[in-house]
Amino acid sequence: MTTPRIAFLDVDGTLIDSGEVIADSTIDAVRTARKNGHLVYLSTGRGASEIFPVIRDIGFDGAITAGGGFASIGDELVIERTMPAEAVAQMVDFYEQSGYDFYLQSYDEVYPSAGVRAHFAKYLADDLERRGEIRPDVELVTTEDEHPALKAFADVRPLSFEGIAKSVFIAGDLRAFDRVFEALSARFHVITGTIPHMGRGSGEVTLDGVNKGSTILQLLDRLGLDAASALGIGDSSNDIEMLQVCGVGIAMGNATDEIKAHANEVTTSVLDDGVWNAFRRHGLV
Structure with missing residues (x-):
């Protein structure tokens, strides 16, 4: 059996496009990866209340929200990095x-x-x-x-x-x-x-210091996982640290050249099976 991996998915521009639609292949990728024993977490600038039910219903193992301000395992809030x-x-x-x-x-x-x-x-x-x-x-x-x-x-x-x-x-x-x-x-x-x-x-x-990447490292430590096992997939400026700390940082095809420069590789665009292709390349599906 393939060694279990953990994947962190941005929402806007990665899971869904700017018109707020999601490719069927992306839903299949998340559900198949989890069925295969891998962990899939959201990693978004949205707050928990801004993640629509249709997205949550896809099924995730937890979420990093507010750009690294919070992290949850399942429905349990385990990390809070709030401002004075x-x-x-x-x-x-x-x-x-x-x-x-x-x-x-x-x-x-x-x-x-x-x-x-x-x-x-x-x-x-x-x-x-x-x-x-x-x-x-x-x-x-x-x-x-x-x-x-x-x-x-x-x-x-x-x-x-x-x-x-x-x-x-x-x-x-x-x-x-x-x-x-x-x-x-x-x-x-x-x-x-x-x-x-x-x-x-x-x-x-x-x-200062609060971002998706630094919170991912805290969460991985709590889960007892090595960052080398992690995939981070994103397209925007708040994804840079995530792409840097994960063992494999993957930029979406619709990301800017600046974001792609921080990634290890580039997948296809958000509605062109970008998440599915990234998961398939790394054996999650």
């Missing part, structure tokens, strides 16, 4: 003074500023226009009349500064990322946005 409340206050104060929209991620909640819903409504409308007719070999991962993200981002309420692991900022200012980086990078890990089509006016912020 005063660090969250520092970050929020900068966003508000700059006029940038943002949302905060705790393990199971999002706390949006007032303008976030409008940004996402435009983003989703643009995606719907680009999507066109759904191919027969893919499935939509959202099935509700109102997109769940729009529901979440409509819930504007007092912010929580406790239990926050990550923030996402969104601005029309093309220099927003540079300004956030200059103001916060001494204390925080600031990367360009991983939400498609939001452009350079968006980004993600965690505490």
Whole structure:
């Protein structure tokens, strides 16, 4: 029997495409790999509450969420890498003074500023226009009349500064990322946005040292597994450390050249059987 492996899969741009559809082959890859005795974990910038039921129902052994802020084994939260409340206050104060929209991620909640819903409504409308007719070999991962993200981002309420692991900022200012980086990078890990089509006016912020890769190492230690046994598959800037720490770092075919440069190999694109081909190459399916 093949030695069991562990695979970490990004969600946006890896498991699903920007139009929020998933290839049937990707679902088959995850389920077949687990049936064959391998472990498959999500590794996403999304918070736990942002992982749609259709994705969860595929079946995973656990998840790294909020860009490394949290890790769970099954449904049990085992790692929390949250910010001190005063660090969250520092970050929020900068966003508000700059006029940038943002949302905060705790393990199971999002706390949006007032303008976030409008940004996402435009983003989703643009995606719907680009999507066109759904191919027969893919499935939509959202099935509700109102997109769940729009529901979440409509819930504007007092912010929580406790239990926050990550923030996402969104601005029309093309220099927003540079300004956030200059103001916060001494204390925080600031990367360009991983939400498609939001452009350079968006980004993600965690505490310095908190990323998918460093949390994967903590989780592997807890599981008693060697990083050499791990596959990491991703396409975006928040996947770089994951690609670096896993024994095999695999970039999606739709990743940028910058992301591919950090990978050991490149598979095909998200809707062109990218996950299935990567799993088959390494004997998981």
